[in-house]
Amino acid sequence: MDSRTLRANTLLMLTAMIWGFAFVAQRIGMAHVGPFTFNGIRFALGGLSLIPVMIAAGRPHRDIAHPSFRSGSTMLMTGGVLAGVALFAGASLQQVGLLYTTAGKAGFITGLYVVLVPIVGLVWKQSTDVGTWLGAFLAAVGLYFLSVTEQFTISFGDFLELLGAVVWAGHVLLIGWFSPKISAIRLSFIQFMVCSGLSLATAAATETVTLQGLAEAMPAILYGGIGSVGIAYTLQVVAQKHAKASHAAIILCMESPFAALGGWLLLDEMMSGRTLFGCGLMLFGMLVSQIYPQILSRSRRRRPGKA
Structure with missing residues (x-):
């Protein structure tokens, strides 16, 4: 592994850690403000923190104030609005869900x-492979041990997080479709x-918002906005210039264990043996879904061509 790859993988692991611990910040912040207030300020800070990134990327500050930026192209505005609505739905489900479940489970x-x-990509007629279905099966079994009780019920918070995961998948597909066609940072x-x-x-x-509540929640909001959105986003962009997409996806899966670690260290959240087993299966399923396509691709490259 060369130094650039090692540096990229290290930055990606740091990104996963920042995102994982953000679940803790989100729970702490909601002890003082409502979920929508938290998200509203958080994403405003995250958006504003991208302005230096746009400047560093060679986009002068005047671009932001220029009418052409405000109106934008049809593609940019359509993509930004659709992705923003999906982001709002996913973030809202996640944030409200955290009122009823732990940071680790979320x-x-x-x-x-x-x-x-x-799997959601099948709606757009995108092909999938055996590894994806195997990973989905393992993750589903893991989810059963993690969230479903012996009475076959699931908590309200876990259910909201599950709905949020579906929305996040749709959001990723939206970003994947729009980002190659327009500026990813502006999007x-x-x-x-x-x-x-x-x-x-x-x-x-x-929601009812008070100045005292905002002041007490501000450290968590700053972490969630500038740290989780601004800094982590920038680290991901920088790292993926030199990291393989497959490696990046696998490393970023570590966001989940970091969320559990943060909940344990900072919120005294404990997990039973059944819950830990479910987490392990889910993580294994995520890794299988990412690793299998790479193994399949390598085997095809090594396969001798037909005469």
Whole structure:
């Protein structure tokens, strides 16, 4: 492994750690403000933190204020709004779900989007493989041990996180379709601002906000906005310039164990043997869904051609 690859993988692992511990920050923040207030400010900060990234990428500050940026192309605005609505739906389900479940369980259930992306992609007639279905099966069994009780019930929080995982999968597909055609950074900026606007509008209609609550929640909001959205996003972009896509996907799966570790260290969340077994199966299923296509691709390259 050369130094550039090692550096890229290290940055990706740091990204996964930041995202994993963000589940802890989200739970801590909601002790003082509502879920929509938290998300509204968080994504506003995340969007604003991308301005230096756009400047560093050679996009002058005047581009942001220029009418052409505000109006944008049809593709940019359509992609930004659609991705922003999907982001709002996924983030809202995740944030509200965290009111009723632990950070560790939320991290693992949310991580199911890795397996669900190719399955949801079938709607767009995208092909999938045996590894995806095997990974989905293992993850589903793991989810049973993690969230389903012996009375075959699932907690409200876990159910919301599961719905959120489906939305996250759709969001990934949207980003995957739009990002090659337009500026990924501008797309992210618009989707963060759309998500923030929808969250703040919902908060204004459903939540009571106090200055004291905002002040007490601000450290968690700053971590969730600048750390999880701004810094981690930038690290991912920088790292994936030199990391293989397959390696990146596998390393980023570690977000789930970091969420469980953070919940244990900072929130005293404990997991039973049944829950840990479920987490292990889910993580294994995520890894299988990512590793199998690479093994299949290598075997095909090594296979001798027909005469």
